[in-house]
Amino acid sequence: MEWHWIADYLQTCNCDYGCPCNFDAPPTTGFCEGTGVWHIRMGNLESVKLDGLNCGFAAHWPKAIHLGGGTVAIYIDERANVAQRDALIKIMSGQAGGAPFSILAATFSKILDPVFVPMDVSVAGEHSSYKIGSVVRSVMEAITNPVTKEPHFADVDLPTGFIFTKAAVYNNKECWVKDRDLNFNHPNKNAHLAVVNYNHG
Structure with missing residues (x-):
């Protein structure tokens, strides 16, 4: 299936x-254990427009992600209509094909x-x-330099990142x-913000 989106991606983990x-x-x-959301600036699955919608996840993997055995919850913006909900589920579950979702789907049992x-x-x-209903909450802030107490900024550059x-x-x-099988709390750990x-297709 042909799909595309440009989105802001926010992620926090343990x-x-x-x-x-x-x-x-x-x-x-x-x-x-981590959570993430995509705010879709512009996107579509075939003829279904996804502009302005949000979607996200919460997940647990017992070991490294690539070793599998994970559990995931998928969250879809309640503003999405029936066609948009179906499109986002197909993309996020990996059914529509394409990275990163088809790769991640293989890690969930x-x-x-x-x-x-x-x-x-x-x-x-x-x-x-970001806040997802009453089940997920993530708040970011600058890392604090432990010596100077000043904000510390850094980027991760992954040319082959998926x-x-x-x-x-x-x-x-x-x-x-x-939320259901997922229950965790990991303050003062890693957070990412990306575009x-x-x-795919």
């Missing part, structure tokens, strides 16, 4: 700053039923945040999930 998973290394604590919820996404640099190729690195002031451009 790894230390930069996230070793970005460099094909094991997760900081041996397992991975349990995919929870999609939920249609209010999604509040604020893209504002180190002050970015989720993003360049992202800012921030502190996640808040990162929690309370992504996905194409």
Whole structure:
């Protein structure tokens, strides 16, 4: 299926700053838990327009992501109409093909039923945040230099990255999930903000 989107991507997880998973290394604590959202600036699945919509996820992997066995919850903007909901589910579940979703789908052994919820996404640099209904909350802030106490800014550059190729690195002031099989809280760990451009077909 042919689809494309340009989106702001916000992500928080339980790894230390930069996230070793970005460099094909094991997760900081041996397992991975995280959340993410895409605010679609412009996008479509074939003739279905997705401009302005949000979608997101919360996930747990018992080991490194590529080793599989993960559990994921998929969240769809409640503003989406029936056709848009169907399109976003097809893309995010990997059914539509194309990176990053078809790659990530192979790492999940349990995919929870999609939920249609209010999604509040604020893209504002180190002050970015997102709230998914009453089940997910992430708030970013600049990393603080432990010596000078000044804000510390850094980027991750991944020329062959399949989720993003360049992202800012921030502190996640808040990162929690309370939804069905997923329940975690990982403040003061890694956060990313990126602009992504996905194409398939």
